[in-house]
Amino acid sequence: xxxxxxxxETYRRRLIVFYIPLFLFVFAMLFPFFWxxxxxxxxxxxxxxxxxxxxxVRDPTLEHWRMLFQDTLFLQxxxxxxxxxxxxxxxxLFAGVLGGYALARLTFRGSTVFSVWIxxxxxxxxxxxxxxxxxxxxxxxxxxxxxxxxxxYPTFLVPFCIWLLIGYFQTIPKELEECARIDGxxxxxxxxxxxxxLAVPGILSAGIFAFTLSWNEFLYALVFLxxxxxxxxxxxxxxxxxxxxxxxxxxxxxxxxFGSVPxxxxxxxxxxHYVSGMTGAVKx
Amino acid sequence: xxxTTRKPVESAAPKKGLTRRDFTKSTAAVAAGTSLGIFGGxxxxxxxxxxxxxxxxxxxxxxxxxxxxxxxxxxxxESGIAVRFETINQNxxxxxxxxxxxxxxxxDILQLHWNxxxxxxxxxxxxxxxxELDGGDAVYSYQQEAVIxxxxxxxxxxxxxxxxxxxxxxxxxxxxxxxxxxxxxxLTAGTKAKAEGWPFGQTLGHTLGDAPMFCYPLMWSFGGSExxxxxxxxxxxxxxxxAIDFMKGAWxxxxxxxxLSWDDGSNNRSFLSGEICTTANGASIYFVARQKNMxxxxxxxxxxxxxxxxxxxxxxxxxxxxxxxxxSKNQEAAMEWxxxxxxxxxxxxxxxxxxxxxxxxxxxxxxxxxxxxxxxVSIYAQVPQYGRNFGWPGPFGRAAxxxxxxYIIVDMFARAVQGESAQEAAAWAEKELKNVYGA
Numbered sequence: 001x002x003x004x005x006x007x008x009e010t011y012r013r014r015l016i017v018f019y020i021p022l023f024l025f026v027f028a029m030l031f032p033f034f035w036x037x038x039x040x041x042x043x044x045x046x047x048x049x050x051x052x053x054x055x056x057v058r059d060p061t062l063e064h065w066r067m068l069f070q071d072t073l074f075l076q077x078x079x080x081x082x083x084x085x086x087x088x089x090x091x092x093l094f095a096g097v098l099g100g101y102a103l104a105r106l107t108f109r110g111s112t113v114f115s116v117w118i119x120x121x122x123x124x125x126x127x128x129x130x131x132x133x134x135x136x137x138x139x140x141x142x143x144x145x146x147x148x149x150x151x152x153y154p155t156f157l158v159p160f161c162i163w164l165l166i167g168y169f170q171t172i173p174k175e176l177e178e179c180a181r182i183d184g185x186x187x188x189x190x191x192x193x194x195x196x197x198l199a200v201p202g203i204l205s206a207g208i209f210a211f212t213l214s215w216n217e218f219l220y221a222l223v224f225l226x227x228x229x230x231x232x233x234x235x236x237x238x239x240x241x242x243x244x245x246x247x248x249x250x251x252x253x254x255x256x257x258f259g260s261v262p263x264x265x266x267x268x269x270x271x272x273h274y275v276s277g278m279t280g281a282v283k284x
Numbered sequence: 285x286x287x288t289t290r291k292p293v294e295s296a297a298p299k300k301g302l303t304r305r306d307f308t309k310s311t312a313a314v315a316a317g318t319s320l321g322i323f324g325g326x327x328x329x330x331x332x333x334x335x336x337x338x339x340x341x342x343x344x345x346x347x348x349x350x351x352x353x354x355x356x357x358x359x360x361x362e363s364g365i366a367v368r369f370e371t372i373n374q375n376x377x378x379x380x381x382x383x384x385x386x387x388x389x390x391x392d393i394l395q396l397h398w399n400x401x402x403x404x405x406x407x408x409x410x411x412x413x414x415x416e417l418d419g420g421d422a423v424y425s426y427q428q429e430a431v432i433x434x435x436x437x438x439x440x441x442x443x444x445x446x447x448x449x450x451x452x453x454x455x456x457x458x459x460x461x462x463x464x465x466x467x468x469x470x471l472t473a474g475t476k477a478k479a480e481g482w483p484f485g486q487t488l489g490h491t492l493g494d495a496p497m498f499c500y501p502l503m504w505s506f507g508g509s510e511x512x513x514x515x516x517x518x519x520x521x522x523x524x525x526x527a528i529d530f531m532k533g534a535w536x537x538x539x540x541x542x543x544l545s546w547d548d549g550s551n552n553r554s555f556l557s558g559e560i561c562t563t564a565n566g567a568s569i570y571f572v573a574r575q576k577n578m579x580x581x582x583x584x585x586x587x588x589x590x591x592x593x594x595x596x597x598x599x600x601x602x603x604x605x606x607x608x609x610x611x612s613k614n615q616e617a618a619m620e621w622x623x624x625x626x627x628x629x630x631x632x633x634x635x636x637x638x639x640x641x642x643x644x645x646x647x648x649x650x651x652x653x654x655x656x657x658x659x660x661v662s663i664y665a666q667v668p669q670y671g672r673n674f675g676w677p678g679p680f681g682r683a684a685x686x687x688x689x690x691y692i693i694v695d696m697f698a699r700a701v702q703g704e705s706a707q708e709a710a711a712w713a714e715k716e717l718k719n720v721y722g723a
Contacts, residue, residue: 044576044577044578045576048553048557048576048578049558050557050558050559051558130379131382131383131386131387132387133387134383134386134387134389134390135386135388135389137387137389138387138388138389138390143389143390222376223379223380223383226337226339226368226370226391227368227370238373238376239342239371239372239373239376240342242342242373242375243342243343243346243373244342244343244344244374244445244566245344245494245548245565246344246549246552246568246572247549
């Protein structure tokens, strides 16, 4: 077989097993964003005209963007969401790192059962917890305060972070830590100076997941917050832009598009760590 | 790593000047101090202003909510009671109400739809004082049934939202179709329209409004009902079979087939896109067409009542009520605010500003000029007289609500149009209803 034939076969093979699936995957991932963008810049007349191609924009307008930014408190909601997601992620990561390390490394009675219970806690749906949590928030005077979400979100984020980090810490060889202990490091020093640097990708992965879960959370934000200026993006956008059975699709899609930008930025900063976090701490 | 003498952290000596006890005291003091500020500490009682937190849905007619806010400002001047009027998406009202009542904290007035006052009756105060003061006996019976639980009013009726047929006048005119008065005429009209590329649209999905508000009146007008007056399950009757058979035939002949999966907004979108020419809905399609300057739709549409069957003509109207929870510490102030809104002049203004979208709670306002201001929607004034509630002719209680929440009647029709016979679908519904009613 000639060289050119071999090259051609390799190219076809790569096309079938790599490029076409990659293209389909990228298309599926990006299509919702494309749809949100074009819907947000179409006029209402175009939005409701099914006789023209829905994939093209004939007469672009920024009216829906204007409505989103000027007629609603979208920027305030974004700030609230960012603030709540950042704080609750920070709290959850702190607790998650300590809990995950303890359950992965320390041997104490009931540690295995405790791990399983944490996992079970994570499985309890927020739809079952929001009513008792309302009473708790009311007792502490936190209703209609963003602080309520900063305390509520860790109820599902901490178990999630602990569970994820237990697995991650277990991939780090104990010997590395034991060497440090032999050299005189305390357990805390060994953890801080040896284990945590190796666990950064895992911690970032847990952080990104926690941040995204907080960003998108709807039910607690709906129930605990009532003042428009305190609301988060998911609750504010759906609350203000769906009136009865009427959906304001243009501003809704603009809200969905701009609401996903901060999460995309967080991902873009940490994507390399995130990927390595998915594949384990130490590669042999 | 530098070799050091190992010291367990647990036994490390505290730093000079800050003992563990000092640290505990300091943090406790800081926590106590900041909690007053951060956690919304309560000001002394003498400095507190009377305030009522009123939770309601986002009224589709935005000027109605604007008017409520204006009234709230006027009310505050008059009474010294501030009103925090919060509006949210209608689908989220129940989650907020459930959390507030079960958690014992939240708004002082909850706007509840349908008969949700029955669901939360244990957490709602007795509204007898205000119910009678504001003409409670005069309001439409379907409104009263929504809030009276075991003889005690657990709320005060506010207004209703009707659901009838929206249709394209130009299409009907071009095709020579008369506005149907009976279900047979409706079927004939739809068959002709669909043959010309103008199907009717109807959802049989699990939607809050459009699916049940069509299916129940259809069943009633053929003489069917889920229970009889004594509360005994009566669904599996010849009348119900006729209603189901009608729907089975109509589904193929006149409707857009995608309706099985439609939500409450889908028929609005299809109508405004010019894909269908008739659908059961509130007046929102018309008002959206007006607001969005879609004159080709708004200038060519109108509404008609649901057609009548052997047993008569029926409609449904969503009752909306004010409900004050037991936990509210501002019950007196909340009642004053409700009284203010129901005061004849304020109430008339509120109904008028909704341009026939909101239906008055009691007879008497049908002659208001607003009902003649726009012929496209003036027919809505007649809806309350045909209004019935879920469970009719039996009680409109928790069980009727559960049946609606489980979409048993809607699913009965949906199962039939997907292949089951009328007898099979009704038998399935009977079994499900007996699980709910226990008889």
